[in-house]
Amino acid sequence: MEPETTMMSGTMIYWVLFIGIALISWLVSANLKRKFAEYSKIPTERGLTGKEVAEKMLHDQDIYDVKVECVEGQLTDHYNPQTKVVNLSRDVYYGANVASAAVAAHECGHAVQHATAYTWLMMRSRLVPVVSFASKWVMWVILGGMFMVNTFPQLLLVGIVLFGLTTLFSFVTLPVEINASQRALVWLENHSVTSSFSQPKAKDALKSAAYTYVVAALSSLATLLYYIAIYLGRRD
Numbered sequence: 001m002e003p004e005t006t007m008m009s010g011t012m013i014y015w016v017l018f019i020g021i022a023l024i025s026w027l028v029s030a031n032l033k034r035k036f037a038e039y040s041k042i043p044t045e046r047g048l049t050g051k052e053v054a055e056k057m058l059h060d061q062d063i064y065d066v067k068v069e070c071v072e073g074q075l076t077d078h079y080n081p082q083t084k085v086v087n088l089s090r091d092v093y094y095g096a097n098v099a100s101a102a103v104a105a106h107e108c109g110h111a112v113q114h115a116t117a118y119t120w121l122m123m124r125s126r127l128v129p130v131v132s133f134a135s136k137w138v139m140w141v142i143l144g145g146m147f148m149v150n151t152f153p154q155l156l157l158v159g160i161v162l163f164g165l166t167t168l169f170s171f172v173t174l175p176v177e178i179n180a181s182q183r184a185l186v187w188l189e190n191h192s193v194t195s196s197f198s199q200p201k202a203k204d205a206l207k208s209a210a211y212t213y214v215v216a217a218l219s220s221l222a223t224l225l226y227y228i229a230i231y232l233g234r235r236d
Contacts, residue, residue, distance in 0.1 A: 017222040017226070018219075018222070018223075021215065021218060021219045021222060022219075024215055025212075025215045025216075025219065028208070028211045028212055028215050029212065031208055031211075032075075032208045032209055032211070032212060033075075035099075035204060035205050035208045036075070036099045036205060036208075039097065039098045039099040039102070039201045039202070039204075039205050040091070040095060040097045040098075040099040040100065041097065042097055042098040042099075042198055042201055043096055043097055043098075044096055044097060044098060044100075044101045044193055044194065044198070045192055045193060045194060045195050045198065046192065046193060047096050048096060048101065048193060049093070049094055049095060049096045049100065050088050050092040050093050050094070050095050050096075050100035050101065050103065050104035051068055051070070051088065051093050051094070051104070053100070053101045053104040053105055053108075053188075053193060054068040054086050054088065054104040054105070054107065054108050055068055056191070057104075057105055057108040057112075057184075057187050057191075058086070058108055058111060058112075060187070060191065061108075061111075061112050061115065063111060063112065063115050065084055066084045066085065066086060066108075066111045066115075067084065067085045067086070068085075068086045068088065068093075068104075069085050069086070069087055069088070070087075070088060070089075070090055070093040070094075071087040071088065071089060071090075072089070072090065073089055073090075074089055074091065075089060076089045077089050077092055077103050077104075077106075077107050078107065078110075079107045079108075079110035079111050079114070081110075081114045081121075081125060084111070084114075086104075086107045086108055086110075086111055087107070088103070088104055088107065089103075092104055098194060098198045098201045098202050098205070099202075099205050101188060101193050101194065101202065102184060102185075102188070102202040102205045102206050103205075103209075105183075105184035105185075105187055105188050105193075105202075106180050106181050106184040106206055106209070107180075108184070108187075109179070109180030109181065109182075109183035109184045109187075110176070110180050112180075112183055113176065113179065113180060113183075118176070118179065120172060120175045120176045120179065121176050123172055124169065124172045124173060124176055127165070127168070127169050127172060128169075130165055131165055131166055131169045134162040134163070134165045134166055135166055137162065138159060138162040138163050138166065141155060141156075141158055141159035141162060142156065142159035142160075142162075142163065142227060144159075145157070145158065145159045145160075145231075146230065149230065149231070153231065156227070156230070156231050157231060159227065160224070160227050160228055160231060163220075163223070163224050163227060164224055166220060167217070167220040167221055167223075167224045170213070170216055170217040170220045170221075171217050171221075173213055173217070174210075174213055174214065174217060177209075177210055177213050178210060181206040181207070181209075181210060184202075184206065185199070185202060185203055185206065188202055
């Protein structure tokens with residue numbers, strides 16, 4: 001097969017995958033927002049706000065050096081291991097509902113992972129500086145490599161390696177997020193923050209959030225395979 005034909009075929013496959021994954025990503029995101037809007041109307045059993053849930057979970061795990069702070073935005077909640085801060089969006093921070101409790105407990109799950117040196121979190125943390133560098137330059141290297149693939153294919157190979165690191169980071173993130181949700185759900189149930197009625201709702205909310213990471217990882221993998229196909233095809 002001619003290199004040009006191989007590249008065109010690979011491009012068509014990529015765009016089919018890209019459009020398919022983009023559609024799935026949109027559906028997952030829309031579903032996540034819908035679920036959180038729905039579960040934000042269900043109060044917690046003990047009337048705890050997201051801030052109170054976070055502080056109680058941290059203290060129950062004997063973690064007293066992590067702060068809980070409010071940040072702007074929607075679904076901007078995250079744990080920062082460098083500053084040891086659980087950042088909760090305004091709706092989660094002040095909300096006394098199942099969605100807020102689930103998100104707050106999930107972010108505290110990351111703090112517990114950090115305190116206990118959870119293997120996958122430690123691996124992800126070690127990848128951060130490398131991935132930060134790769135993310136900064138990867139698209140420029142990839143673009144240059146695709147333009148010069150016939151004369152200097154090694155440049156595209158370097159770009160593939162850099163993009164591979166970002167893909168690896170996406171997949172390492174999956175067990176980190178899943179484990180944080182598992183920790184959150186166990187704690188919510190054991191401390192009666194959720195009931196037999198609201199616990200499945202909290203689980204569903206966190207599962208919907210996890211799907212966003214799955215889609216991101218698969219999208220990154222599909223793009224990586226596309227670049228590899230171009231590299232191998234142009235070498236034929």
